[in-house]
Amino acid sequence: xxxxxxxxxxxxxxxxxxxxxxxxxxxxxxxxxxxxxxxxxxxxxxxxxxxxxxxxxxxxxxxxxxxxxxxxxxxxxxxxxxxxxxxxxxxxxxxxxxxxxxxxxxxxxxxxxxxxxxxxxxxxxxxxxxxxxxxxxxxxxxxxxxxxxxxxxxxxxxxxxxxxxxxxxxxxxxxxxxxxxxxxxxxxxxxxxxxxxxxxxxxxxxxxxxxxxxxxxxxxxxxxxxxxxxxxxxxxxxxxxxxxxxxxxxxxxxxxxxxxxxxxxxxxxxxxxxxxxxxxxxxxxxxxxxxxxxxxxxxxxxxxxxxxxxxxxxxxxxxxxxxxxxxxxxxxxxxxxxxxxxxxxxxxxxxxxxx
Numbered sequence: 001x002x003x004x005x006x007x008x009x010x011x012x013x014x015x016x017x018x019x020x021x022x023x024x025x026x027x028x029x030x031x032x033x034x035x036x037x038x039x040x041x042x043x044x045x046x047x048x049x050x051x052x053x054x055x056x057x058x059x060x061x062x063x064x065x066x067x068x069x070x071x072x073x074x075x076x077x078x079x080x081x082x083x084x085x086x087x088x089x090x091x092x093x094x095x096x097x098x099x100x101x102x103x104x105x106x107x108x109x110x111x112x113x114x115x116x117x118x119x120x121x122x123x124x125x126x127x128x129x130x131x132x133x134x135x136x137x138x139x140x141x142x143x144x145x146x147x148x149x150x151x152x153x154x155x156x157x158x159x160x161x162x163x164x165x166x167x168x169x170x171x172x173x174x175x176x177x178x179x180x181x182x183x184x185x186x187x188x189x190x191x192x193x194x195x196x197x198x199x200x201x202x203x204x205x206x207x208x209x210x211x212x213x214x215x216x217x218x219x220x221x222x223x224x225x226x227x228x229x230x231x232x233x234x235x236x237x238x239x240x241x242x243x244x245x246x247x248x249x250x251x252x253x254x255x256x257x258x259x260x261x262x263x264x265x266x267x268x269x270x271x272x273x274x275x276x277x278x279x280x281x282x283x284x285x286x287x288x289x290x291x292x293x294x295x296x297x298x299x300x301x302x303x304x305x306x307x308x309x310x311x312x313x314x315x316x317x318x319x320x321x322x323x324x325x326x327x328x329x330x331x332x333x334x335x336x337x338x339x340x341x342x343x344x345x346x347x348x349x350x351x352x353x354x355x
Contacts, residue, residue, distance in 0.1 A: 027144025031128035036188035052083035069105035107139035168199035232303030253330035261316040270301035
């Protein structure tokens with residue numbers, strides 16, 4: 001598996017620089033899965049540009065269904081009232097799917113944007129897929145900035161989590177912040193709700209693991225990791241208990257199976273890395289993981305033999321196929337697979353799964 005490419009953050013860094021300098025550019029394209037950040041910086045743009053008491057008059061929003069070169073020209077030509085600039089927002093319009101003639105007109109418009117106008121295309125419900133071979137892409141590159149709001153690096157995300165808790169009058173240490181991110185996922189959009197729940201629940205001034213466990217909603221992958229980790233520790237009862245929790249949460253067996261299969265493939269690659277003398281950074285690159293979950297994966301992989309990991313990957317694939325093609329009860333198949341995977345560890349007590 002080739003290493004996953006890192007997201008291009010040049011546009012994001014340029015946007016931050018523009019805002020710090022108080023001089024936003026004339027053209028931006030906002031996209032990416034971190035919608036919390038996108039909305040945050042869109043809010044900062046509005047605060048900076050829509051000043052002078054006439055903010056609503058200087059904001060022009062164009063829905064996708066109304067977008068055309070003529071409609072864009074009308075919005076761009078609106079002069080600012082009692083403020084130096086206007087803001088034009090175009091939401092969920094796929095520039096690169098427009099007709100060839102329209103694309104040429106958009107490219108021409110981008111090259112002629114007046115200094116008083118800031119034009120922002122926001123991709124929310126549709127993905128941004130630029131075509132670098134086109135004249136339109138060249139015009140965007142020359143006259144604007146494509147901002148990818150990607151998932152944040154672990155260090156930045158931990159700092160943000162701690163700041164959010166601090167704003168609620170709470171403190172959380174770095175290790176526990178990493179645990180929270182591992183448990184609930186690394187999207188700020190989701191984490192902000194979890195932080196608010198935990199902050200409201202916690203009685204003391206410092207967040208504890210008990211506070212997180214009491215009210216946080218874990219993502220499926222984190223729960224499955226707990227299950228496989230219990231197998232590695234030779235604790236079948238705990239592994240079965242975790243699977244039971246997933247059933248009680250009414251997680252579809254096919255979704256659990258997908259997550260379990262992915263977890264086993266990750267364990268197998270981590271075990272192979274250990275055999276070859278490679279460390280957590282190598283595995284993190286393979287799977288696009290942050291350092292903390294990569295370290296946890298390597299620790300877990302050391303509890304399993306290479307042959308066990310190989311067999312687990314094969315059996316997960318076979319069980320997944322059986323779920324989709326044989327008509328057998330999916331929950332029974334999944335429970336049977338857990339029993340099979342745990343079997344090597346049961347007689348070994350706490351020695352773990354040795355294969």
